[in-house]
Amino acid sequence: MRPQCLEELVPPDHQVRIVWALVERLDLSGFYDAIRARGEDPGRSATDPRLLVALWLYAHVDGVGSARELERRCGEHAPYQWLCGGVNLNHHTLSDFRTGHEKALDALFTNLLAMMQHKGLVHLERISQDGMRVRASAGASSFRRRETLERWVSEARERVETLKRQLEGPVAAEWSAVQRAAQERAAKERMERIERALAALPQLEAAKEKLSRKMAAAKTKAVRASTTDAEARVMKMPDGGFRPAHNIQFATDVKEQVVVGVAVTNSGVDHGQMPPMIEQVEADHGRVPAKTLVDGGFAKIDDIETVTAKGTTVYAPVQAPKDKTRDAHAPRKGDSEAIAEWRVRMGTDDAKELYKQRAATAECVNAQGRAHGLTQLLVRGNEKVLGVALLIGITHNFMRWLTLTG
Numbered sequence: 446m447r448p449q450c451l452e453e454l455v456p457p458d459h460q461v462r463i464v465w466a467l468v469e470r471l472d473l474s475g476f477y478d479a480i481r482a483r484g485e486d487p488g489r490s491a492t493d494p495r496l497l498v499a500l501w502l503y504a505h506v507d508g509v510g511s512a513r514e515l516e517r518r519c520g521e522h523a524p525y526q527w528l529c530g531g532v533n534l535n536h537h538t539l540s541d542f543r544t545g546h547e548k549a550l551d552a553l554f555t556n557l558l559a560m561m562q563h564k565g566l567v568h569l570e571r572i573s574q575d576g577m578r579v580r581a582s583a584g585a586s587s588f589r590r591r592e593t594l595e596r597w598v599s600e601a602r603e604r605v606e607t608l609k610r611q612l613e614g615p616v617a618a619e620w621s622a623v624q625r626a627a628q629e630r631a632a633k634e635r636m637e638r639i640e641r642a643l644a645a646l647p648q649l650e651a652a653k654e655k656l657s658r659k660m661a662a663a664k665t666k667a668v669r670a671s672t673t674d675a676e677a678r679v680m681k682m683p684d685g686g687f688r689p690a691h692n693i694q695f696a697t698d699v700k701e702q703v704v705v706g707v708a709v710t711n712s713g714v715d716h717g718q719m720p721p722m723i724e725q726v727e728a729d730h731g732r733v734p735a736k737t738l739v740d741g742g743f744a745k746i747d748d749i750e751t752v753t754a755k756g757t758t759v760y761a762p763v764q765a766p767k768d769k770t771r772d773a774h775a776p777r778k779g780d781s782e783a784i785a786e787w788r789v790r791m792g793t794d795d796a797k798e799l800y801k802q803r804a805a806t807a808e809c810v811n812a813q814g815r816a817h818g819l820t821q822l823l824v825r826g827n828e829k830v831l832g833v834a835l836l837i838g839i840t841h842n843f844m845r846w847l848t849l850t851g
Contacts, residue, residue: 451531454523461503461524467843468499472556475549492534497542498553499528505840510818510833512540543836544829554707554835555729557842561703562730566849571699571799572734574706574722574743575807576715577814579830580821581677581689588669588679588689594643597672601636608632641675674825680713691822693834695814696722699738699806703845704838705730709831715742719759720751733757738803746784753783760800763791813841 455461476494503524504515516536519525561567589597608628649668671677677689692713696706706725710718719739727733737757744761752759763773774792776785790796817840822830 451527454527459524460506461527463847464503464506464843465499465528467846468495468502470560471498471553473498473549473553475552476546478549479546492538492542494542494546496528497539500525500534500539501543501836502840502843503528505817505836506844508816508818510820511823512536512543515539540824544824544832547828547832547835550832550835550839554839554842557839558703558705558729561842561846564846564850566701566846567698567703567705567730568700569698569705569726569730569732569734571736571738571802572696572705572726573699573738573803573806574694574696574719575740575803575811576710576718576742577693577695577811577819578680578682578690578713579693579819580682581671581674581691582822582825583671583673583677583689585679585689587671587673589642589672590667590669591643591646594639594646594670594672597639598636598643601632601639605632605636638675639672642670642672645670645675676711676827677825678711678713691827691830692718693814693819693830694718694722695807695810695834695838696726697806697810699802701845701849702806702809704810704841707831707834707838709827709834711827715740716745717748719743719745719748723752723755723757727755736760736799738800738806740803740807749787750781750783753787758790759787760791760796760803761787762800763788810841813844817841 473494476498500515500519504510504518507518507524509515509518513536515525516534516539519529520533558567646668649670671689674689677691679687680690680692682688682690690713692710692715694706694708694710694715695704697704706722706729708718708722708725712718719737723733723737733752733756735757736759737752738760741762741764744759744764749759749761765773772792774788776788780788791800814837817837819833819837822833824830824833
């Protein structure tokens with residue numbers, strides 16, 4: 446026991462006070478709606494969402510991405526104690542909040558962007574989009590073939606039924622209510638994870654069939670899904686290795702390096718990711734960016750035609766032709782008007798100079814994401830990963846706001 450004044454835990458100009466001042470200005474109605482009383486129905490008891498948003502925002506500023514680590518800091522570190530008022534929070538509460546409010550986090554991300562746009566910090570003259578492959582919360586050994594998954598589903602269902610009979614028998618009479626709930630929850634969760642992995646196989650088999658038309662060797666590879674994270678896919682990582690991961694997409698305003706779009710996919714390639722991102726930016730801001738800078742992984746003919754029709758000019762490298770005597774930037778037979786213009790445009794000095802801004806923007810945002818704790822995912826499934834990615838985007842934009850406004 447030691448007497449202390451909470452206000453003296455952090456100095457007046459500490460960053461945690463700035464975080465709290467921002468959170469007080471944000472519209473968090475999406476978080477409160479789930480716990481608000483309605484008519485004769487009482488509201489649900491809950492930790493104040495404003496506090497939880499502030500805790501996660503400051504945690505990511507501090508480079509903390511783990512709910513357990515955040516719980517520890519709430520009990521030991523002065524800035525977190527100041528936010529919590531000296532009261533500890535359970536890591537389950539912190540984790541459930543981050544992964545259970547994806548729609549509210551999306552609304553918060555858009556709300557913060559609107560505030561920054563009002564301050565003149567978002568221009569949409571040029572955006573840069575890039576995919577960031579982040580290690581999933583699943584091991585390589587968790588991937589299983591259809592035959593194994595079908596057998597395991599049957600065994601898991603039998604286990605659930607057996608456990609139900611045990612809970613009604615004399616053996617379970619000695620168990621506490623907590624032990625009963627834990628046993629039942631563990632059995633059900635295992636069965637659900639295996640069922641999700643089995644349900645993911647048709648999509649994987651369709652992708653394999655499509656690939657096998659191009660690569661005969663692909664026919665010899667068995668399709669497998671993870672029993673830990675059914676939506677994780679084995680992807681090629683930046684270090685050249687292959688590991689289970691999710692592909693997090695960030696679209697960034699080139700001028701101010703403000704993140705204007707966030708998406709998550711389990712595709713190991715960036716083909717097909719540009720049109721949905723342009724649609725998201727248009728929905729959030731009411732207009733499409735004038736120019737879009739992407740790397741060669743996004744340069745799919747259909748995608749370029751789609752986004753060009755929406756009104757954005759694409760800057761992406763042109764693949765070198767197999768015939769070395771052919772000019773890579775000359776229009777080809779069968780090219781549409783949009784593709785022919787793209788090829789010619791990328792051969793000009795102005796386009797090459799402008800395209801240099803892509804790496805300077807996208808790679809910086811990816812590095813900042815890692816600094817904010819996005820090194821390995823601790824949640825499972827695209828929807829929950831999106832919640833984490835949105836919090837990283839909100840944190841990045843908050844830091845940019847502080848930098849740009851001095």
